[in-house]
Amino acid sequence: xRAAVALALASAVLLGVGGYTFRYAEGLAYLSSDPRAxxxxxxxxxxxxSWQKSSHHGVATCVDCHLPHDFIGKYIAKAENGYHHSKGFxxxxxxxxxxxxxxxxxxxxNSCLHCHGDFVHDILPGxxxxxxxxxCVHCHSSVGHGPRTGLGGPFRGESEVxxxxxxxx
Numbered sequence: 001x002r003a004a005v006a007l008a009l010a011s012a013v014l015l016g017v018g019g020y021t022f023r024y025a026e027g028l029a030y031l032s033s034d035p036r037a038x039x040x041x042x043x044x045x046x047x048x049x050s051w052q053k054s055s056h057h058g059v060a061t062c063v064d065c066h067l068p069h070d071f072i073g074k075y076i077a078k079a080e081n082g083y084h085h086s087k088g089f090x091x092x093x094x095x096x097x098x099x100x101x102x103x104x105x106x107x108x109x110n111s112c113l114h115c116h117g118d119f120v121h122d123i124l125p126g127x128x129x130x131x132x133x134x135x136c137v138h139c140h141s142s143v144g145h146g147p148r149t150g151l152g153g154p155f156r157g158e159s160e161v162x163x164x165x166x167x168x169x
Contacts, residue, residue, distance in 0.1 A: 030082055038062045043089070043098060050145040065111045065144055066104065077107060105135065112136040 022028075030037050039048035051057060056065070067074045081104070088094035100108065113120070116136075137143075 025086075030078065033061055033063045035061045043094075043096075047098075047145055054142070054144055056144050060115070060144070064115075065108055068107055068110070069114055077104075105137075108137065109135050112140075 026037070026040055030040075035048060035051065039045050051062070063074070067077050084101075113136075120136075
């Protein structure tokens with residue numbers, strides 16, 4: 001009986017803290033497609049601000065470029081990214097400036113091709129599978145977020161490009 005009461009109390013505390021955290025972090029906003037949800041974390045504010053000035057502002061939101069276009073894939077990616085973002089911001093162990101991970105870079109490449117595939121059909125073969133493929137953002141890095149300066153820090157030159165490309169981006 002005593003163990004049941006302790007378990008119930010521990011569950012209530014966990015549920016209460018979890019509910020408070022979800023509410024405080026505006027958790028429901030992350031289930032939407034509203035770009036302001038991406039700026040809930042202060043570190044993403046510069047990305048949000050630069051997106052508002054980008055050429056894609058009127059035609060694409062964060063989820064259009066950074067999440068798969070199928071329902072299940074979209075919510076799996078949201079869950080994975082939400083976990084990594086929550087962990088990173090809670091423990092303060094994220095890379096600065098923030099960098100896209102290889103899996104998300106593939107999602108981004110597929111999103112570019114989803115909308116622009118008809119324009120680039122001649123260079124499509126291998127653009128999502130070849131290890132040394134040139135990604136759309138290689139040449140069009142400022143399309144979604146404007147100029148690179150101010151997005152977590154200034155461009156640091158050739159060594160940073162090599163580092164990014166070595167991670168399969």
